[in-house]
Amino acid sequence: GAVVSQHPSWVICKSGTSVKIECRSLDFQATTMFWYRQFPKQSLMLMATSNEGSKATYEQGVEKDKFLINHASLTLSTLTVTSAHPEDSSFYICSAPGQGDYGYTFGSGTRLTVV
Amino acid sequence: SQQGEEDPQALSIQEGENATMNCSYKTSINNLQWYRQNSGRGLVHLILIRSNEREKHSGRLRVTLDTSKKSSSLLITASRAADTASYFCATDKDGNYQLIWGAGTKLIIKP
Numbered sequence: 001g002a003v004v005s006q007h008p009s010w011v012i013c014k015s016g017t018s019v020k021i022e023c024r025s026l027d028f029q030a031t032t033m034f035w036y037r038q039f040p041k042q043s044l045m046l047m048a049t050s051n052e053g054s055k056a057t058y059e060q061g062v063e064k065d066k067f068l069i070n071h072a073s074l075t076l077s078t079l080t081v082t083s084a085h086p087e088d089s090s091f092y093i094c095s096a097p098g099q100g101d102y103g104y105t106f107g108s109g110t111r112l113t114v115v
Numbered sequence: 116s117q118q119g120e121e122d123p124q125a126l127s128i129q130e131g132e133n134a135t136m137n138c139s140y141k142t143s144i145n146n147l148q149w150y151r152q153n154s155g156r157g158l159v160h161l162i163l164i165r166s167n168e169r170e171k172h173s174g175r176l177r178v179t180l181d182t183s184k185k186s187s188s189l190l191i192t193a194s195r196a197a198d199t200a201s202y203f204c205a206t207d208k209d210g211n212y213q214l215i216w217g218a219g220t221k222l223i224i225k226p
Contacts, residue, residue: 006157034214043203043216044158093157103148103160104214111155 002028004096006107013084013114021079021110023094030096033077034104035069038091050077084114121204121217129225134191136220138204139184145210147180149189152201152219161189194224
């Protein structure tokens with residue numbers, strides 16, 4: 001089945017630094033990738049939709065200059081949290097649409113802690 | 116954004132019992148999907164049910180959809196400790212790949 005590999009699984013960084021999260025589709029081409037943020041014990045919040053070769057579409061309230069999304073190829077989408085602050089600490093998950101009845105394929109998530 | 120609500124928010128049952136979770140949504144949909152999330156992990160797709168379907172089975176899972184009530188239920192039969200996880204429903208309104216998520220049900224199976 002379709003697999004999305006997300007790295008890193010967890011990262012701790014200092015305030016003011018930038019962190020890049022990668023999602024790769026391993027056995028299929030993902031023209032679209034969704035990026036979510038999840039707070040503890042809460043549901044997923046869609047941050048942005050990335051499409052290969054074009055600019056990402058950000059949800060209302062999400063700072064595009066802070067959360068840089070790049071979808072340069074059909075197998076790689078990246079989210080860069082720039083000038084990270086403690087309030088950016090969260091669980092970030094990527095997801096690619098599936099085919100037919102197979103739903104969406106999710107990465108394993110990245111736990112970001114900003115200290 | 117969250118379209119629907121799930122109930123219960125939390126459910127704790129004994130191993131071997133059946134677990135039922137419900138999901139309600141607000142607008143018309145193309146399909147509804149159920150996902151499982153183990154603690155600190157990504158989500159795993161369980162079942163997709165289309166708006167013209169009323170019931171679907173997959174192993175120990177049974178999903179129903181009532182579009183007139185804008186609700187769905189997920190039944191897990193003969194629960195196992197490994198079923199302990201959070202379960203989310205998500206609706207696809209237009210078939211355009213954008214999912215709207217419910218709040219989730221945290222299921223605990225006691226051995």
